[in-house]
Amino acid sequence: MIKRDLVVVGAGPAGMAAAISAYKAGVRDILLLEREQFLGGVLNQCIHTGFGIEYFKEVLTGPEYAGRFIKELKNLPEINLSLRSFVIKLNCDKVLTFLKPGQMEQVKAKAIIMATGCREKTREMVHIAGSRPSGIFSAGLAQKLINIEGVLPGREVVIVGSGDIGLIMARRFTLEGAQVKAIIEIKDRTSGLLRNVIQCVKDYDLPLLFNHKIKRIYGNQRVKKVSLAKVDKNYNEIKDSEFFIDCDTVLISTGLIPENELIEMADIKIKSEDDLNKTSLPGVFVCGNSYKVYDLVDSATKDSQEAGTMAAEYIRSLNA
Numbered sequence: 001m002i003k004r005d006l007v008v009v010g011a012g013p014a015g016m017a018a019a020i021s022a023y024k025a026g027v028r029d030i031l032l033l034e035r036e037q038f039l040g041g042v043l044n045q046c047i048h049t050g051f052g053i054e055y056f057k058e059v060l061t062g063p064e065y066a067g068r069f070i071k072e073l074k075n076l077p078e079i080n081l082s083l084r085s086f087v088i089k090l091n092c093d094k095v096l097t098f099l100k101p102g103q104m105e106q107v108k109a110k111a112i113i114m115a116t117g118c119r120e121k122t123r124e125m126v127h128i129a130g131s132r133p134s135g136i137f138s139a140g141l142a143q144k145l146i147n148i149e150g151v152l153p154g155r156e157v158v159i160v161g162s163g164d165i166g167l168i169m170a171r172r173f174t175l176e177g178a179q180v181k182a183i184i185e186i187k188d189r190t191s192g193l194l195r196n197v198i199q200c201v202k203d204y205d206l207p208l209l210f211n212h213k214i215k216r217i218y219g220n221q222r223v224k225k226v227s228l229a230k231v232d233k234n235y236n237e238i239k240d241s242e243f244f245i246d247c248d249t250v251l252i253s254t255g256l257i258p259e260n261e262l263i264e265m266a267d268i269k270i271k272s273e274d275d276l277n278k279t280s281l282p283g284v285f286v287c288g289n290s291y292k293v294y295d296l297v298d299s300a301t302k303d304s305q306e307a308g309t310m311a312a313e314y315i316r317s318l319n320a
């Protein structure tokens with residue numbers, strides 16, 4: 001089994017910031033594990049601008065923001081990068097098991113920082129009735145298909161949820177020549193940033209329907225239409241308000257969930273928001289979107305740097 005002072009899991013903006021900050025705080029034996037073949041996490045698919053306004057005081061795209069940390073990381077050879085390394089287990093003795101192509105490895109660490117990001121809620125989690133045709137995507141998956149794979153997954157789109165990702169994807173589909181037929185929001189307001197409402201919806205004159213819910217998806221092979229209804233302030237359907245929209249694609253954009261199964265499986269608890277980045281097991285920290293869902297990467301970066309400093313202090317305390 002390999003031994004390391006610090007292992008960081010996940011090389012999105014949070015993991016990279018945490019590893020660099022631990023290095024700056026004196027840790028020299030760091031392993032950074034990332035399941036994908038690239039550094040940068042979800043920022044690689046976020047080609048829109050809006051990143052770094054707080055942290056760099058500049059307006060950057062996602063890949064530009066990530067690129068700054070990637071450059072810094074590559075100048076620090078003491079931080080050992082291991083790509084295509086999928087962590088599948090964490091235990092209370094601070095042993096991590098991970099898969100690399102063709103092999104399984106274990107590493108024991110003095111301290112661990114989990115920076116595994118988050119994932120999107122699925123159709124099943126928001127209870128939409130109807131059939132299960134093709135053409136139903138999470139917004140992030142559609143973003144990956146368009147921005148990374150170069151595939152336009154649909155032409156007539158209904159978006160469920162008006163958070164930032166839904167709004168950004170409404171603009172993205174429009175720019176690619178698709179028609180956004182409606183953005184449906186069950187609440188009476190959006191949870192997205194004002195700048196996204198203006199730049200992604202108002203500037204393109206897209207229909208954003210508040211106090212509406214999606215009732216049912218229709219279609220056999222492919223999505224054909226959806227039914228929608230108005231809701232009251234308790235989200236109950238208003239009688240006789242049902243109507244239909246023809247579409248071939250439904251995007252589900254109803255929120256993100258921190259990806260914390262490894263921590264939960266090890267029976268480690270994440271502490272409250274007052275106890276930033278801490279868990280119930282001393283020496284195991286969690287940061288970025290796996291700690292809590294940050295709207296802005298800038299805030300995720302700052303808290304992850306804090307996690308790096310805390311891990312360095314913990315390692316120092318063991319050596320004292």
Ligand SMILES: Cc1cc2nc3c(=O)[nH]c(=O)nc-3n(C[C@H](O)[C@H](O)[C@H](O)COP(=O)(O)OP(=O)(O)OC[C@H]3O[C@@H](n4cnc5c(N)ncnc54)[C@H](O)[C@@H]3O)c2cc1C
Binds near residue numbers: 048085086088118296
């Ligand atoms: C569509 C979208 C639009 C956004 N727009 C903006 C914006 O305009 N401005 C802004 O400031 N922020 C925006 N954000 C938010 C920002 O992208 C996030 O705050 C930030 O990416 C969180 O960083 P993270 O490192 O915690 O997570 P991630 O970027 O998700 O990185 C997590 C990393 O961990 C890896 N990983 C996960 N599990 C494992 C495992 N078991 N083993 C090994 N590796 C693992 C993943 O592969 C990934 O690389 C947007 C997010 C999305 C999804």
